[in-house]
Amino acid sequence: MKCFSRYLPYIFRPPNTILSSSCHTEADIISTVEFNHTGELLATGDKGGRVVIFQREQESKNQVHRRGEYNVYSTFQSHEPEFDYLKSLEIEEKINKIRWLPQQNAAYFLLSTNDKTVKLWKVSERDKRPEGYNLKDEEGRLRDPATITTLRVPVLRPMDLMVEATPRRVFANAHTYHINSISVNSDYETYMSADDLRINLWNFEITNQSFNIVDIKPANMEELTEVITAAEFHPHHCNTFVYSSSKGTIRLCDMRASALCDRHTKFFEEPEDPSNRSFFSEIISSISDVKFSHSGRYIMTRDYLTVKVWDLNMENRPIETYQVHDYLRSKLCSLYENDCIFDKFECVWNGSDSVIMTGSYNNFFRMFDRNTKRDVTLEASRENSKPRAILKPRKVCVGGKRRKDEISVDSLDFSKKILHTAWHPSENIIAVAATNNLYIFQDKVN
């Protein structure tokens, strides 16, 4: 097989530094990655409930080679561990998802969620401060009013840039089960949050109420056979959303049809391939992520072994199926035993919907070009990523003679899994979370 790099549409280079925490604790494990709508900001959430926002450096004529690197912009503690006294349960602070709101003024807004509570955060800059108060002195101490003989107007003076994050809304107590998804509606007034059995619709201004729009909880829990795994609003049609299930199905719902969208408008499911049937068929068909294309014409789903692209107008099968790591098909028993078969990988579109990307094991991640049908496996690791060096494509050897640069299936490290990735909305910049490390790759500068 030809060396793939010649045909690689995007040749990625790592930046000078790989952003990571110096000592790896479990709290530092990155649990979500998301670019904002312009790509200027990149947010990560971790298991310890922290959000770290990176901002892209403005390009300057002086330092062309440092085009657009990302540096830390703001860090804040979004969620703390909580204890539900009523149920005697500890609520993890791990950030499951972050979603940005489109920017409408100078401040940035994002939603972050753990298992139970969604929060709206405002991230704003302060580079001026008022000076010359009448009732307070320069240190902020109150003055004795009797000593004030003249009045003055306070003036704003420049100060060192300070980025502050404040929680503007807390949307709590609406989910009995674990929240797996949040999605901002295209009307920018509402958003939805989905847990294992229910989906709720919120208005950003109202925190003490939410509308339940999907409820698949059976009257008798003995009959429970399916859970909701992911949900997302259509990028343009504010009445339309999709949600995926553990049985490998996707339902598209129209909120205009009824208040409770238990009856779907469209139902996407691929018939099971009888030749591939096994005890694990259902587990590997469970969809771990669903994403609308930017155009709104397609949806992409990720199950354990494949990524599928569906046309909204065709429900009976996907239009494209990409094998992420088919060599694992013969190892499903072991992967069931060590629980890896339950790993939830995410998938992303590039800005033009022509390339899709998803993670795998051994810190590998895969890209599929939908037009040329070419695919590539890359690795996010310090050893192989010298700054400015081109990423070399990797290959997994499935049997027979192993070539020099190939890695055999049995040598794969299943503890190094790339579950979360993000693609810049318009440029070829990708963010890849490998446990506690965040890798940002850019395509080469011409």
Place this chain on the structure above:
Amino acid sequence: MLSKGLKRKREEEEEETLGVDAWWLDPGHPAVTQAPPTVASSSLFDLSVLKLHHSLRQSEPDLRHLVLVVNTLRRIQASMAPTVTLPPAPSPPVVPSVTDNLLASSDAMLSASMASLLEDLSHIEGLSQAPQPLADEGPPGRPVGGAPPSLGALDLLGPATGCLLDDGLEGLFEDIDTSMYDSELWVPASEGLKPGPEDGPDKEGAPDLDEAELDYLMDVLVGTQALERPPGPGR
């Protein structure tokens, strides 16, 4: 403390069982290629039951994981239904009767236990009502000889370890100090045991397993069980 110990023991036991059991997962192993599908199904069944119990033991189970394991278990059960006995080799004679009991009673027992456990999950939602007494304990007259799932997996090791029910288990846990488990919170052995190796050699059958399981769950729900959760990450 107790839950920490319980978890440690479970992981240790899993490591031991899985470490020894690894051969049956290797498709290239001659024993596996020669073994009829029923043997592999039985192993998967035991593994799935183990996972189910482990999942349910969490204070707040991962519903997706639980549902997928239960559905897989149902699939395996459905495929095993016509098969009542295991082939004699490589299992020793004592195993078929044990597994027989497990398979024969598993349908009603498992669905009853799964049903009641899933029902309890729904009660977690509305705690304004008192937790229901866990009366769904399965059909009466359950065979006493049924082995806990962990034993089932061990049973397939082969003739050398065929008599696990007698001495082998004690030998496996000789090095473990069980003094920390001498606590009044533990149900006495004669009344049925929690499904864990720390209970010692006096193993009751899988039926009591579920009853103890349900009791434990109920205790957690009403808060009588001491909550000794390990410290959170990074703290």
